Amino acid sequence: MRLRKEVLPLWLIDLLLIGLAWWTAFWLRFNFDIPDEFETLAWLGIPWTVASFAAGLGIAHVDRQVWRYIGLPELRQLGWGVFLGGLFSAAIVLMMRYPSFPRSVLLLHPLIGLVFLGAVRAGWRTFAEQTRPPDGSRPLLIVGSLQDAADALRALKGSSQWRCVGIVSPLATERGTYLNQIPVLGLSGAAVEIAKSVGASTALIASPPGSDERRDVLLQSSRAGLTLLTMPRPDEWLRTDGTSPRKIELEDLLGRQAVELDMRGLAGLFSGQTAFVSGAGGSIGSELCRQIARLGVTRLVCVDASEIAIYKLEQELRETHPQMQGFYYTANIREKERLLAIAMQYKPSVFFHAAAYKHVPLMESHNEIEAIRTNILGTLHAARVAGACGAQKFVQISTDKAVNPTNIMGATKRMAELVVQSVALEFTATEFVSVRFGNVLGSSGSVVPLFTEQIARGGPITVTHPDIVRYFMTIPEAARLVLQAGLMGKSGQIYVLDMGDPVKIADLARMMIRLSGKSEQEIPLSFTGLRPGEKLFEELMADDETTEPTPHPKLRVAKTSGQQAVGIQGVIDWIENVGPLPSSNDVRAWLRGHVPEYKSQA
Numbered sequence: 001m002r003l004r005k006e007v008l009p010l011w012l013i014d015l016l017l018i019g020l021a022w023w024t025a026f027w028l029r030f031n032f033d034i035p036d037e038f039e040t041l042a043w044l045g046i047p048w049t050v051a052s053f054a055a056g057l058g059i060a061h062v063d064r065q066v067w068r069y070i071g072l073p074e075l076r077q078l079g080w081g082v083f084l085g086g087l088f089s090a091a092i093v094l095m096m097r098y099p100s101f102p103r104s105v106l107l108l109h110p111l112i113g114l115v116f117l118g119a120v121r122a123g124w125r126t127f128a129e130q131t132r133p134p135d136g137s138r139p140l141l142i143v144g145s146l147q148d149a150a151d152a153l154r155a156l157k158g159s160s161q162w163r164c165v166g167i168v169s170p171l172a173t174e175r176g177t178y179l180n181q182i183p184v185l186g187l188s189g190a191a192v193e194i195a196k197s198v199g200a201s202t203a204l205i206a207s208p209p210g211s212d213e214r215r216d217v218l219l220q221s222s223r224a225g226l227t228l229l230t231m232p233r234p235d236e237w238l239r240t241d242g243t244s245p246r247k248i249e250l251e252d253l254l255g256r257q258a259v260e261l262d263m264r265g266l267a268g269l270f271s272g273q274t275a276f277v278s279g280a281g282g283s284i285g286s287e288l289c290r291q292i293a294r295l296g297v298t299r300l301v302c303v304d305a306s307e308i309a310i311y312k313l314e315q316e317l318r319e320t321h322p323q324m325q326g327f328y329y330t331a332n333i334r335e336k337e338r339l340l341a342i343a344m345q346y347k348p349s350v351f352f353h354a355a356a357y358k359h360v361p362l363m364e365s366h367n368e369i370e371a372i373r374t375n376i377l378g379t380l381h382a383a384r385v386a387g388a389c390g391a392q393k394f395v396q397i398s399t400d401k402a403v404n405p406t407n408i409m410g411a412t413k414r415m416a417e418l419v420v421q422s423v424a425l426e427f428t429a430t431e432f433v434s435v436r437f438g439n440v441l442g443s444s445g446s447v448v449p450l451f452t453e454q455i456a457r458g459g460p461i462t463v464t465h466p467d468i469v470r471y472f473m474t475i476p477e478a479a480r481l482v483l484q485a486g487l488m489g490k491s492g493q494i495y496v497l498d499m500g501d502p503v504k505i506a507d508l509a510r511m512m513i514r515l516s517g518k519s520e521q522e523i524p525l526s527f528t529g530l531r532p533g534e535k536l537f538e539e540l541m542a543d544d545e546t547t548e549p550t551p552h553p554k555l556r557v558a559k560t561s562g563q564q565a566v567g568i569q570g571v572i573d574w575i576e577n578v579g580p581l582p583s584s585n586d587v588r589a590w591l592r593g594h595v596p597e598y599k600s601q602a
Contacts, residue, residue, distance in 0.1 A: 014062070014117060018053045018085070021113035022046050025105045028112075044098065049089045053113065056085030078117055086110030139165040140229075141195045143188050143217055144206030146171075146179050152206040153180055155231055165198045170207070191217045195226055202227045265487050269350060269393070271296040276348035276391070278333050278382055279355030281309025284397055287479040288352050289313060293321040295483075301346050303329045303339070304355070333378035336385070343389040350486065351386035353379060353396045356413070360401065363409045364532045368587040369578065375412035377575050380419050380568065387427025395486040396420050398436040398494070400471060404597050406535050411591045411598040415566075417494055418594070422566040424491045433489030435482050436558070437497040438471030451509055455516050459523035461509045464530050469502040469537045484552055498554040502537065566594065 022045070026034050060081030090106040140162040142149045149167045156162055166185040169175065177184050185194045188207075195203055203226055205217060217228065275292050279285040280302035286309075289302055300317070304310040307330050314328040327346065331338045333355045343351070356375050357363055363371040379396060386394040398417055401410035417434045424432035447470075454461045473481075478497070485495040506525060513523045530536070574590060588600045 013120065014057060015050055015054060017116040017120060018050055018113050019046055021116050022049050022105075022109055024112050025108040026102075028108060029102050029105050045093055045096075045101075048092045048096070049109065052088035052092055053082070053085030056083070056088055057081035059084055074121070075118055078121070079114060082110050082114045082117065085113070138202060139163055139198060139200040141165060141191065141198065141200040141203040142167045142182075142206050143191055143203050145169050146174050146177070146184070148206035148208070149179055149182075152204055152231060153182075156204075162202075162204075165200055166194065168194055188217060192226055202229060204229045204231070206231070266295050266483060269295075269487050272298050273349040274299040274301065274346050276301045276303070276343060276346070276351045276386075278303045278339075278351075278353050279397075280304045280328075281306050281313050282354055283475055284478060284482070285352070285354035286313050286316075287475045288354060288482060289317060290320075291476075291479050291483060292352075293317060293324050293326075297324065299325040299327065299346060299348075301327045301329070301342065301348060303331050303333075303342060305330065305332045333382050334373050336381040339381055340385045340388060343385045343391075347389050348386075348391055350393045351382070351389075351391045351395070352482070352486070353382040353386075353394065355382070356397070356416075358399065358409060360407050360409045360534060361531045363412075364407050365584065368408050368584055369580070369582055371408050371412045372415075372575060372587065372591075375409070376415045376419060376571065379416040380423065380571070383420050383423040383432060384426070386432075387423060387430045391430050393486050393489070394420070394430055394432045395482060395489070396432075396434045397482060398434045400436060400438040402436060404599070405595065406599050407532070408587070408591070411595050411600075414595050414598070415591065418566045419568065419571070421492045421494075422568055428491070431489060431491040433485060433491070434494045435485045435489075435497065436494060437473065437478055437481070447505060447508065448512070451512050455512060455518065455523055460526040461513070461523060462526050462528050463506050463509055464528055464534060465536060466504075466506050466527055467536055468505045468530070468534075470505060471502050472508075473497070481554060485555055488552065488555065494558040496556045496558050498556070 026039075057078075058081075060077055062078055062081040086106070086109065089109070093101060093106060138161065142152055142164055144152065144167070146167070146169065149169070153164065156164070164182050166183055167179060168186055168188045168191045169184050170188045172187060174184050175186060185198070191203060195201070203217065205228055217226075270292055275297045277285050277289055277292070277300070280289050281304035285302075285304065289300060292300060302310060302313055302317075304313075310328050310330055314326065317324065317326050329342055331342060333339055333353075355378060357367070357371045383394055383396070396416065399410065399413050401407065402414035402417060403410075405411040405414055417436075420432050420434050424430075451461050481497050485497075489495060509525055510520065513520060516523070571594075578586070578590075588598075592598050592600065
């Protein structure tokens with residue numbers, strides 16, 4: 001057993017205490033007056049006892065403990081080591097057959113030894129904490145239940161930056177209790193007033209993501225200048241040390257519990273394989289690439305029409321996954337031959353199609369034909385290329401705007417779903433799946449970057465309607481569910497993601513104002529009216545659709561009352577013959593002919 005220099009003195013102290021416990025056991029056994037013959041037995045047994053406990057404590061790795069940070073796990077480890085030492089010691093002493101040896105000593109000694117070893121550790125930690133020199137640590141208030149606060153305190157153990165001065169809990173029954181000698185000072189609704197009373201200008205929100213406590217404290221904090229922190233999310237642990245609090249973000253207020261993935265199944269799907277991602281430079285596409293790379297894919301083919309987007313993705317993945325073979329192409333999915341040539345060169349086993357035009361107002365006027373050529377014809381090309389190169393899976397990213405669409409973007413995405421189902425009939429060896437979800441926090445073209453810019457300019461924040469609501473999820477969560485649907489999906493299926501509860505856009509804007517440290521008086525809201533093609537609320541299922549559960553709790557399969565057939569060649573012919581600038585009425589009429597549920601507002 002090899003000991004580090006800084007641990008050796010502590011190890012010697014442990015062994016001395018074991019020896020002292022041995023003599024104490026004899027003293028207690030004989031009422032502090034050990035007869036001469038038994039004193040001789042004590043001297044004879046002590047070398048064996050110390051050696052036995054050295055072995056037991058060593059097996060339990062007690063020698064590796066840092067006394068300054070001792071806690072319950074270390075004390076349990078210590079108890080295991082003492083038990084082993086006592087067992088070895090008793091076995092050796094009994095084997096030596098010392099005459100008239102008091103066997104009660106063999107029971108007393110481990111108990112006394114455990115008390116001595118535990119006491120010296122507790123005293124050491126207490127002394128270290130009380131004599132810690134002033135280091136500029138700042139008072140911190142923890143917001144959350146005792147369970148949440150206990151998890152946060154464990155993560156902060158040993159931190160020299162923060163000093164917890166109190167806890168505020170959402171549970172009235174916990175008020176007045178203590179956790180690690182830290183009092184629960186009141187309810188989370190009074191967090192700001194309590195923070196002022198204890199001199200804390202920072203609060204750590206330990207409650208789960210998306211909880212009401214997070215939002216309530218945020219609304220209070222902006223009025224009082226209280227800085228809010230939270231612990232890193234699991235997906236951030238690889239990029240941070242996992243223990244340093246960070247500023248609270250919008251995802252923490254709207255997010256939900258981490259998505260559980262079938263890691264064994266996904267590893268089997270991707271490990272050692274080739275994956276292809278179209279639209280790889282976009283928000284969802286790039287996150288898909290990151291997560292696919294983590295799953296051990298051998299080759300990743302990334303395609304995007306944007307030169308700067310694919311360049312940034314290349315730089316990131318080359319740095320974070322140098323062992324992976326990455327291939328980065330600038331190409332447009334509307335050019336079938338280019339797409340086919342790239343795919344045939346690598347023969348991917350999994351094809352993710354994330355390329356699309358998705359900005360509703362921009363596609364609603366002047367650019368209708370562009371939405372059709374990219375979202376419909378581009379999807380057709382991508383799906384047929386996946387089938388032609390022998391891919392096992394093809395996964396298309398769809399949207400909740402494809403449900404009972406009222407705009408061009410939604411209608412073209414619904415048409416894309418139908419096209420994928422039709423191509424599935426052509427290539428039966430490939431499984432074609434569509435995944436439908438709502439808005440993604442922070443994705444390009446979403447309201448979050450827009451609101452951020454408006455706040456930076458000093459406002460106002462423009463919201464179309466005070467009652468407009470949308471479903472939101474984070475980019476990592478969306479990508480994980482797309483991967484999971486790709487693993488589980490059967491050909492022709494449309495998956496619907498559990499988006500949780502919808503969020504009012506006006507409330508979202510107010511939360512962003514608070515997060516910026518401003519008030520609504522400083523950054524006002526301005527309601528501009530619904531834009532063309534925009535709905536007050538989005539749906540995840542059409543009127544004639546139902547859903548069926550899947551083994552994954554956040555994924556359901558959409559079932560329609562009747563399968564709509566799409567004449568693919570007719571679609572191609574119309575797009576090729578309609579010309580570069582068809583009338584808006586002609587485009588809408590053609591879409592209504594293929595997507596009966598499309599209700600144009602124009």
